[in-house]
Each structure stands twice: as structure tokens, then as C-alpha cells.
Amino acid sequence: MSGGAPVAISLPPDLETPCLVIDLDVVEANAARMAAAMAARGIALRPHAKTHKSVRLAQLQLAAGAIGVTVGTLGEAEVMAAGGIEDVFIAYPLWAAGPRAERLRALLGRPGLRLSVGVDSADGALQLARAAGPQSSLRVLVEVDPGNGRTGVAPARAAEVATAAQAAGLDVEGAFTHGGHAYAGLERVGAAAADEIAALSVAADALRAVGIEPRVLSAGSSPTARAAAAAPVTEMRPGTYLLGDRQQVALGASPPEGVALAVAATVVSTAVDGQVVIDAGAKSLTKDLPAYLAGYGWLPAYPAGTIERVSDYHGVVAFPAGTPRPALGEVVAVVPNHACPVIDLYDSFVATRSGMAVGRWPVDARGRSG
């Protein structure tokens, strides 16, 4: 799967830079490949929509075989539900107090929507139950930590949260993990996937020991998606696989030709020797920089260049002497390091096929971080 640098998607002409460009042909191929991989293993696919925040891309994933979508915030859930998506899992330990409780209750009242929510504490379960109201039987999944060290209880303690949730009137569907520690580097991906399987096995046993039979054991990250797709896991929640990015290629999770997105940028200055400056900076590319990548993005057409610095509206691309570099005024494609926070900077993207623009699609849930 791995090897090599990302391959550029073709940019259509007459772009107003900086802008986001997404190749729907590549997207469809990515959607089909992941769906086939999960189908072959008998695992349900519930892609994480925080990557693209687009109702239409979520619908494309459903059409390719996904059973529903995953989101990270109540705001994303509201946007997806309003867009007609009928099965949404908020894979986050939602703290449902204050105005957020009212929003959750409103969403639960939406006809035809099947909603489930993450929980990793007894207090959080109580808040969810209060917010949902006594008749709701809100579905929850207990988050367990596979070694990522972020959220989620230790797998053996899943029953504590589950019994508290059940006592509060919630419907405990099962447990979920996020193998985010895979992002530490390619050499960590296999172990992180194994950690997810092990954590969900322990959690499932813990739930059964208190009389709760888990219906869903959900794992997920794009790097671990294939390796973690094994019993007792029943569901997978990869996100970035749909669009790819420089990080996914480096982690072996996307083939070099699986990168479906680019930020188009114009060279605006060549005044300082040894570099060109593009009009995509921190507000267009973010400062996301994993330790195993060099520079704030990748220029497939000019592989000698390194985006060494970004300020708000400037990207400084350094070139060794004598290497090919773009001319002043030239529009270049930049593959971002990490798709998710980059997409959240744009209200819309240019959808393309074979290098031609076919539409402008909204990033429906842009900025819906809560």
C-alpha cells in the first residue's frame, strides 16, 4: 500500500487561489476500495465525516456501502441529519449540559434519525440521560482506550460506565476505540491495530460479565482500518481514507495515487533567493506537521521544494540551488499534511473529474466544532 510520495491531482484552469480542490474520481475509488476491504472481512463501515464535513461526500460513502456516518461533534451530527443522513454516531464523550442538552434533545426528536453517542464516565452518562429524557433510550457506546491515552476508560473498566449508563436509562450498544497512537509513525500502525482488537475484546468480556451483550464493537482510524478489521470488531470508522493526505501516504494507509485533494496556490513572490512564496499559508494549510514529514505540505510537481515556513497568508517554499521551481504567477497543487483541519478552513471546494471542474460543493459542517 505504501511507498513513494503523493501523486498530484490535476488542477482545473482559472482557479482563484488559495482554494481546495477535490477529485471525485479518486474519492469514488477510495470509497469503493475501503468498502470492499470491509465487506470482505464482514465488518460494517461507518466512515468519520469530520474529515470532509460534506453531506454529499457522506452520501457518496453510503452509496458505496457504508451503514451510516461517524461524527465528532453535535454540530456535525446536526448538519448530517439535516442533510438527510439517517444513521449517525457521535464518537465523542459528549458532555450534554446547558444549551448542548437542548440541542441533543432536539436531534433525538428528529423523525427517522438513528443516533448513538459515546460516553466514558458515569457522570457523562448521567448528563446524557438527563438531556435525552426518560423515554429516549438513547443509544450509547462506551469509549475504551486502546493505548492512545486520550479519552476512554481502561478496557477492563468498561462495565463500570456501562452499568451506570444502563441504570440511568441509556441503551448500551457496545464499546468503541480510536487507535490514534498509530499516527506516531508507520512502525506503530500494526501494534495500534492489535491494541484496538485487544481493547475491544477485553471490553466485550467486561460487558458480558455484567450481563450486557455488546451489539457493536467499533474500532477506527484510517491507518489501522484494515489491520484492526478482525473479530471481535464489528464496525470500522476510518475518515481520512476517503481523501488521503500526505500523512496517510506516509503511514501506508493511502496509495500515492489515492490522494484526492490539493490546495491550489499561486506563486506571489520570488524576491528572496533560494525560495518562492505561495499564497497558501497557515490559514490555508494549517501548521499540522507530524515529526516524520518535512514541511507544511508537498508540491508533487516540484518535489525538491520544502514548505519551510507558513505565516497567515504566506508559504515559504525553499529550493536547493539548481532545482526546478515554479515561476512567479504559476498555480501549483499542494498536498496538505493532514486533510481534516485543512478542510475545516474552507466554506466550499472545487469538485473535479479528470482535471475539470464539475461543481462547487459546500463544506456543510465547516466550523461546527461543538
Place this chain on the structure above:
Amino acid sequence: MSGGAPVAISLPPDLETPCLVIDLDVVEANAARMAAAMAARGIALRPHAKTHKSVRLAQLQLAAGAIGVTVGTLGEAEVMAAGGIEDVFIAYPLWAAGPRAERLRALLGRPGLRLSVGVDSADGALQLARAAGPQSSLRVLVEVDPGNGRTGVAPARAAEVATAAQAAGLDVEGAFTHGGHAYAGLERVGAAAADEIAALSVAADALRAVGIEPRVLSAGSSPTARAAAAAPVTEMRPGTYLLGDRQQVALGASPPEGVALAVAATVVSTAVDGQVVIDAGAKSLTKDLPAYLAGYGWLPAYPAGTIERVSDYHGVVAFPAGTPRPALGEVVAVVPNHACPVIDLYDSFVATRSGMAVGRWPVDARGRSG
């Protein structure tokens, strides 16, 4: 000016987190302090609006004595002009080709607007002149590099760009610098300010040598604003001073009590030992992390905490054993490292006075990065 950690602004009750909160009392004090400092030195103040992207905050700066605003993109100029701001300088080497040329022409045709634009190449000047049209006499300022190494020609070469611009029919107002190398650390600020003064002196002489008398010599960054406010500089363009942030305090450019903004976040998980997790992550705080700061933001109420990791919707705040930490469900104020890219993530902010919400103000130019 420096010393100590940022002081928290007070959060109003019932916030829906994550959200941006800005204290107007502190903003007004910051605006008045900078205006007084520049007035005392006889330097015109033209604040950079890319920090706040808010028409109302720009109007507040004008009311405090600013002569106009600076922006970084054509989109920001359009928003400020539409909001009634009548004097706008795009401090950026705008490449005015394609659709951007039409937008520039439309903006130049706006009655009552005084617009000037940066330029750092003869080709760029030619593009600007073509876009503006033969009758426009578009005002330009030549960008010269004070040692920041980003954009701008070497000061002694300012005349090359200026004569090309003049030959193309543009009105050369003068020159400008950005002392961005001050951001390398407190020990660099004084030298960067001196570099700005020196670069503009050389540029002014170079312009005079070809018969162009500079009317404007514009320097600017918040850290260098005071030290660079000396002859031959005529104008200063600080931005972040209005809101402050953790970086400005560390650089001595904001007093600890001059921080006017915070991201409000809720503790959503305490499941993993030694840390709490807040609902403000990379999509709410960015990954901006200067080398001289620890963590992706600062919790004034819990100074022992370090935001060690951020993922899209999670901020992992580590605490040494035995130190006070916020409880599950508690709402905390986080002072961001760098205000500018953070504000660009929010469609609006909660405006407060004395810890009470007084309105919801739009971030008018959010996402207008081109």
C-alpha cells in the same frame, strides 16, 4: 511591558463550547494604548485587520485614532470596504491575474475607498497595472525585506520595482516592511525593529535616487511596533496588539492583563490518569506552537496544566500529580498561542464586558484567505 503569564478574561455563564470570547474593555484599552504610543511618536497607525477580521473591531480602532486599516488579502479588503472602512492597504504582493484582477478592478471602482497595494516585483507591478486599468493610478508600496526572509526585495533594490511600477502607470507611495523575524523570540525583537528602520531608510534613499519621494514608509508587527516607531518610519501596522495572545506576552508586546481573548472549553473526559481532556482541539486552537512556548494554549486558572496534544476536537491537558485541575464538565478559559489563525476558525465571537456577554459579533472576513 513583559513578565508573567497571561491573565484570564472572565467568561460569561452558559457558553456553548468551544467558542471564542473577546473582552471589549480590554480591547479598548489595548487600542488606546497603541494609539497613544504612536501619536506620541508622530507615527500614523494602520492596524492589521487580519488578526480580528471584524469590521466592528476595525471601526473601534479607527475611533481610537487609526488612519485606516491594513489587510493581507483581497478578500479581507472587500469585506472591510463593504463594511464602510474607507482607507485600506493590502500589505501583500498581490498577483492580480485572472478572476482576482476583476475583483481588484471592482474594488478600485468603489466610491470613497482609498486603496493601496503591496508589490515586490516588476512583473507583479505589471499585473497590478493591467488589472487596475490605465486611468486608475493605483497606489502601491514596494515591499522590502528587513531580514525576515519571506517577501520583499533587498532594500537597495526598491528602486527597480518602483521604477517598473511607475513606468506601468502605478502611483508609488513609498515602501513597507514586516519585521516578522521578531517572532523568533524576545531576544530578537529589538534587532528586528532596528532592521525595519534601517531597511526603510535604505529603501527611501534608493527611491529618492530615482526621483521618487516616498510619502509613506510603513513598518509593522506588534512586537516591533514601539521600537520601530522612529524616523524615517511614517506609519505602523501592528495587528495582534489589539487582542493579545500568549505569544505577544512572551515577546513583551502585550502586558499579561492585555490579553482580550480566550477560547472557552469544557472538560469532557477525565478517564485517563494525569490529564483532563477539553473539547477544544486543533480545529479550535490550531497547532500553532512557537519554540518558546509549552503546549497549545494556556489555562490561566490552572497554571500547572499543559495542553500537550491536540487532535481535531480534543485537547489533552496534562497535570503533574497533586496539582489543581478542572473537574469533568467545568468550563475553562484557554488563552491561545497565536490569535490570528485561531480567530479565523470561528464565524463569530461572544463580546463581553466585565465578564458579561454583551453581544455576538461576526468574524466578517473569516475564511477570506485570498
